[in-house]
Amino acid sequence: MADGSSNQTSRSSTGSKPNPANVNPAFRYLGIPTSWLTRQGSDRPRLKLPSARTSGFLLSCGSLISLYAYDRYQCKKIKQRYLERVSHLSETLVTNPSNDQFESDNGHWMPRRVNVYGARVPEDVDVDRGTQWFKKYVKPILIAAAIDYTIQNGTTPGALARKISADIRDQRVVEAAQQKEGHDLPDLKPGMPGYREWHAGQHRLTGGTLILGRATLKEYLWGLKNGYEQRIPLDELDDDERFSKHLEEAGIFEIDAYPAEFSSNDDSNMPEGLRSVHEQLMETRGQDESLDSSSSMNDQSSTSPDKKPSNFFTLFSQSIDTPSSHLSSSNSNSNVTTLASTQIPLQAPLLLVPFDHPIGIRWWPLKTYRFFNKREQVELGAQTAMKLIQSQTRPIEPPTNTAGLSEFPKLCSATAVEEKDLEDVNIQINLTGSRDLDFLAPDADLHLRRSYRKLWKRVIEERDLFRKELKDRLIACRQSSASNHPEEAGQAEPLNESQLRQEAFQKERKWSDQLHGWSIVRQGSGVSWSPDMSDALKIYESSHEDPNITSEN
Structure with missing residues (x-):
């Protein structure tokens, strides 16, 4: 009797169907068999959904990884699409090198060369942020189109402007000396030393100038204006x-x-x-x-006894x-x-690249959005290269509002400026009314770190403190040199006057360069402009009929 009841109980347990109420509805709606979920007749644990916190974590990580993977996949597709559109330009040089389109006067083809200017973003940890952006997004398209480039990067704010101005001044001095002596440079042939640089100079107008960001535009225009309009003293002092x-x-x-x-x-x-x-x-x-x-x-000393x-x-x-x-x-x-100052000659056309790098915690949401949307940067870099390859230019638009222009010359020297001279500095951003001079304004100026507005105050305080200590160090140095006391064992030898002068020169030069760069790229500084630039500068733009170059089939 007992055996029969036990067999009946076992048959009822094995034959009973699992209760669907004990199964999670999420699994039921997915079509998973209920027997798999209840684990009837098995000692293994039942399948169940993770907790709410674990589900939220997995969902967040999965979404971010999916966004990242999708964005990078689209970046590769966009880059490959533009490479296919311009690859025929370089392939033609290999399959048909005698094409008149690529043959120079001497029967030796040289690639078209463009100059890339990149200024340092103020208070950025990377000194070549702009040139890194160019190499990542623009360079591959230019290489595929057989276009050469040279990069000039400013390591500090204002360094690029001074470099451009110095190169122009050196060129003016050399040209003036050649004109005075009646010396003409002979034409170089392919294979001769210096042919590459000579060829680039002869065809500089067919190249182009890439301006990476608004800070670079300010420094380029300042260097161009200062280089040609500044009087150059013909002395023996550097x-x-x-x-x-x-x-x-x-x-x-x-x-x-x-x-x-x-x-x-x-x-x-x-x-x-x-x-x-x-x-x-x-x-x-x-x-x-x-x-x-x-x-x-x-x-002179005899004529001035009171001196x-x-x-x-x-x-x-x-x-x-x-x-x-x-x-x-x-x-x-x-x-x-x-x-004497000279008129600004015709320059290579400018290609304004909308590069911008905001700095600060308040711009972290924007930087996060850009991190998951790199395809926009790839598209922007490719379109920039297309403008250069297509070579459609227009004259630069002159300003209509002089309030947005900067004062010239803008030589803010640390040796003469005082704190009272910079207390009322205007940080208001005034537009010029020109879409070229107002390039990336006012967003690019607002993306600068707020602490950069008070750079002048930190520089002047540091300078005044050093000058005060310099007086005491000079007095101590002169007293020790006059007394001629031997130095004690283990004591560091003090600096003499020559070493103090060298240290002061290096610090004063650094402060002067910092204030000079700050006066050019700070918020509300404006841009430099000369009436000669209306005829000397042109801007690359996209064609209205066909903004892209299609490959030849």
């Missing part, structure tokens, strides 16, 4: 020597309370370590010139003025002392 002379005239090393023991009479007996580089160069100019310089200084006695630093300033005046008198016969 930029560092001229800046050192400016420091001397500013009286940074003047100490009235404790004058140096060296005077103009015993300048030849001055220790080698205390003489500046300029004074050493003066001794190599010749005996006649040194005699004329010493006589002129003696006459304070000359020391090492005042003598340095006087000796610097002597060669320049001598050079002016020697060049007075030929009436060439300075090279």
